[in-house]
Each structure stands twice: as C-alpha cells, then as structure tokens.
Amino acid sequence: MEQNSQDGAARRDTGSATWRAGIRRAIRTAGRPGPWKRGRVLAALALLLGLLLLLHAQITDRGGLGSLVETFLPWWGLFIPVLLAAALWRRSASAVVALLLPVGVWLSLFGPLLTDKSHAGSDLTVVSHNVGADNPDPAGTARDLAASQADVLALEEITPQAQGAYEKELAKAYPHHTVRGTVGLWSKLPLSGIRTVDVAMQGMVGPLAEHLSAEEKKATPRALRATVATRQGPLAVYVAHLGSVRVNPRTGFVTSQRDDGAQALAKAIGAEDNKRVVLLGDLNGTLDDRAFAGITSHLRSAQDAAGDGFGLSWPAKFPMARIDHVLVRGVQPDSSWVLPATGSDHRPVAAGITV
Template structure:
C-alpha cells in the first residue's frame, strides 16, 4: 500500500484559506476599532464616512471561504458580522412613532440647480413647518423667496443658507463656521489671505406654542480627496468645532440643527455635537437614510439633529434636481 507523504498532505478545513482568515479578522477589527484609526490624511474620517459599506466584504469573504472549504475563515467571519450588527443591526427596523408637532425639512438645493423654482414647489409640497436650505446662489435666493412666500410668511437668509418658517422668527444672525470661531458675522468678511466668503450658517429663534426654539441651519465646509494630501477635511472639521461650541453655549433648552454637514454622524469629528443632540434618522428612522449623491446615494451627509425634542419619524424626500436628496423629520414636544 502507498503511504501519504506527510509534507505533501492536503491541508485540512482548519488550515485552508489562511489569507481569507486573516482578511476576515482584519475586517472585524476595523469595524470594531474604527475610532482608533489615525486621522492623519483624513483616513479615519474617510473610513467612518463609508463605514456601513464595509459590510459588503462579508459575503465576498464568505463566498471565498466556502469555495476554499475553509472552516477557519468561516469562523473568523463571525467577528466582522458581530461588529457590523453591533454598529448597524438596528437600522432596518422601523423606529418611527406616530404623531409629532413639527415637520422639519433640510435640503442642499445645489448651486448648479437649473430649476430652483421647481425645487421650491417640490419642497412646499412636503408641508414642512420649518424648511432649511443650503448652497443657494444670490440669484436663486430671490427665486426661493418668491416661490416659498405663500406657504412660509417668515424667512431669514444669511449668505448661502436660509430658513423658511410657518412660525414667527426672531433674533436671526449668521454663525461663523468658516474659520472655526463662533459669533455674529457680517454678510461678508474680508481677509488678506482669501477672498470674501458669504456666511454658511445661521441661527434663529422660532416662536412656538411651547416657547422659543433655537434653529441652526448649516452648510459645513467641503471635503476633498487630494492627490497628495489624502482626504482633506480641515475646513469641515473647523466648522464642526465652531458649531459644537455654538450649540454648547445655546441658552434655549430646545435646539434643532439642520443642514449639509459634509459628513456622517459616524464621523468622529461630530462626537461633540452628537453627544448633545440626537439624530432623528438614527432615533426614529428606517434604514440608513442616505442622501448623497442624489443619483446613487451612498452616505447620509445631510442631517437633522435635535435637543429637548422627541424624534418621531425621519425619511428622505424624492429628487428635486439637486445633487443632494432632501431629508425630512417629525418631532414632538
């Protein structure tokens, strides 16, 4: 009889696919320990922006493990599966509740929007009590003001952002999220080292039957994928710090933040803000509520955050011609 040569024996199910096993373990560690990834070159921010999508590697690795008949790789996949479910397992359940006292809508209308009048009509149909718009051009501001006037008797515009309301507004002022400091700001600021930039955030007080409500409308700085500098987030991060300081100093108990944050709530830069305010999507939505890009949404960078209010429901509105989808929410007292 022939005897098998020990050195030529076929690997068993627990020794097959070592590369797949290591890949599964690394994926699990990335999901579980993502907050420990360095943010040098914006790496940590980039990973956290698209963190839910890392779950797509699980079925790919599983297919490879089954093809290689690797028991070790299959068992190793329990780590990323458990980590992903711990992070996002609840998003597919319907967390909404009936009722609510205010409907909120936020929309980056897009500077390149070819039909702002049509966008305004679409947004009016949503029936929001408070409507926050970002990335308005000077010419488009007049169009939105005209088209929204019948439904919204009160509005305030600061630079490229605006708030339209069915309830009275007061104490509206710009908030500086361009340089990282907070406070009243003129319509433009001049600097020796950069051109004039209009404000990209405002704060207003809404008069409600339950007392004052502080509302912030925000469009934080863009992020860029730089050829040499990695994922550039400096402007966005400075604005997030400024916004967090403004909210921390806010005297009103009830606060709403609406806007294009150019980042998801998983991003560590928003930890200070989300420790004070709740995302209505995460508290009372269903699914991930991705809002960007409108043609094939892969991330929710448009946020509705509340403090002192009860999230009731959250949803995404249809395409209006912008590169972002509008986001909506119902909140209660």
C-alpha cells in the same frame, strides 16, 4: 498447473497495485490541509475587517484617512458576503469562524438602523435640503419642497442668482423666512432672534465658490440661528452648511475646513440657552466621522432615533452617505425619512418631532 501459477501471480500483482494505490491516496489525503487549515489568508482578511470596524476610531487621521474610513463605514460590510462566499468555496472552517468578528461588530454598529423606529404623531415636520449651487431648476425644487408640507424648511447652498426664485416660490406657504449668506430658513411659524453663526469659513471652496466673488467667498455666512415660536414654546433652530471635503493626490482626504466649522458649530450649540434645539444642514460628513464628536455630544440624530434604514442623502442619483442631517436636543424625534430627489445633487431629509 502453469495456468494456476500465472493466475496467482496476476492476483498478487493486482493486490500489490491496489495496496500501493491505497497508500498513495492516503498520503495525498494526509498532505491536504484540513478545513481548519484551509483559507488562512481569508481568515486573516476577515479578522482585519473586524478589527477595522471595531477600532476605526484608532485609525490615524493623517491625510484624512480616519475620516475617509468612517465616512463610508457601513459600506465596509459589503466585504463580509464576499469573504463568506470565498470561504465556502475553499471549504475553510477557519475563515467562516473568523467572519463572526466583522459580522458581530457590524451588527452592533448598524443593526439598529435596519429596523423601523418611527411612530405616528408629531408637532412639527422639519426639512433640510442642500439645493445645489448648480441646480438647473431652483423654482421647481422650491415647489417640490413646499409640497412636502414641512412646517420649518432649511435650505443650504443658495446662490445669489437663485435666491429670488426660492423666495418667490416659497412665499405663499411660508410667510416667515430669513436668508443669511448661502443658508436660509423658511417657516410657517414666526421667527425671532435671528443671527449669523460663525463656522470658521476662511475662504470658500467647492461648487458654491464658483458663484461668488473673492470678497463674497470670505464674508458669506454659512450658518444661522433663529427662534421658532411653536405652541409649546420657543425652539432654537440652527441651519448650517459646513466646508467641503476634498480628495487630493498629494495631501489625501482634506477635511480641515469642515472640521474647523464643526468645532465652531459645536461651541455655538453648547452655549445655546434654549433647552430645545434642532440643527438642520449639510455637514459634509456622516456622524460616524470623529470630526462631529463635539456636535453629537450635544445633539442626537433623528434618523438614528426614529428613522428606517440608513437615510442616505448623497449623491442624489445613488446615495452612499448621509451627510445631510436633522439633529435634536430637548425634543422627541418621532420619524425621519429622505424625500425624493430634486434638481440638486443632494436629496432632502425630513423629520417629524414633538416639541
């Protein structure tokens, strides 16, 4: 009898302990945030990223902040997989849903660049290359460019010391050429109407400046315009090397010289009488940058229209931005691509066009 009483008490105690443990588990479960409440910080970061991509044009350009953000705008997309991995680890439904905003905006901005829009057939191949003031082998660079079989070849950042090497190596393939200051144009077709274009360079800075005297820095042209005589009629070709940008701890991302040059170049192109225009050059910025709105109102990018991918050109060892461009008006871009690296810190860019 006593044994039965003890067994009953033990069962009651066991049942009571199980009941209490169940209550504690229920309380702990109820106290845990659900999948929609977890990862609120991640969700906020995802929304901020989406808003940055969506409203980048509204970011202040004080200290060059807006230009800096826009220069590397596609790379902000790298935060998307990082935030997604963190959201999945936290099992946060709210963060995953919030990521739909940056994903959608990034794809709307850059998705078209991920497809190959090139097609065969073109009248002319044009190439632009910032050959680099510190290029240790200008002759080798010239031979590489000649091997591209471009019909029209634009060079930027030509130093007085290297100019002879380019002219010598390119003479056989290109019977027509002109050099104005630090930019030059070589062509298999006749050139005419050659003139300097003012791109508002008031004192030169950057690697090229080290190769020039004080007077040369002030007076050396950085852009030219010429007419190329194609079978289909005259083609206006501009070659430009806009001012460098600098990152300064006190003043931020300094772009004033480049921005002034972009405005001057846009004005010159806007006044161009020829309906068919090609701009080749190093603009020291990507076309996402608001500084080039004046230029892109007159011209469109061959890479955007007929390229495959982003066409990144700088720096040559690990390209992160397309600051070297082929822009056109009144002609049809058929293809656009980046050539292999030379001795320069930029990669050459090329495009096939139908005039």
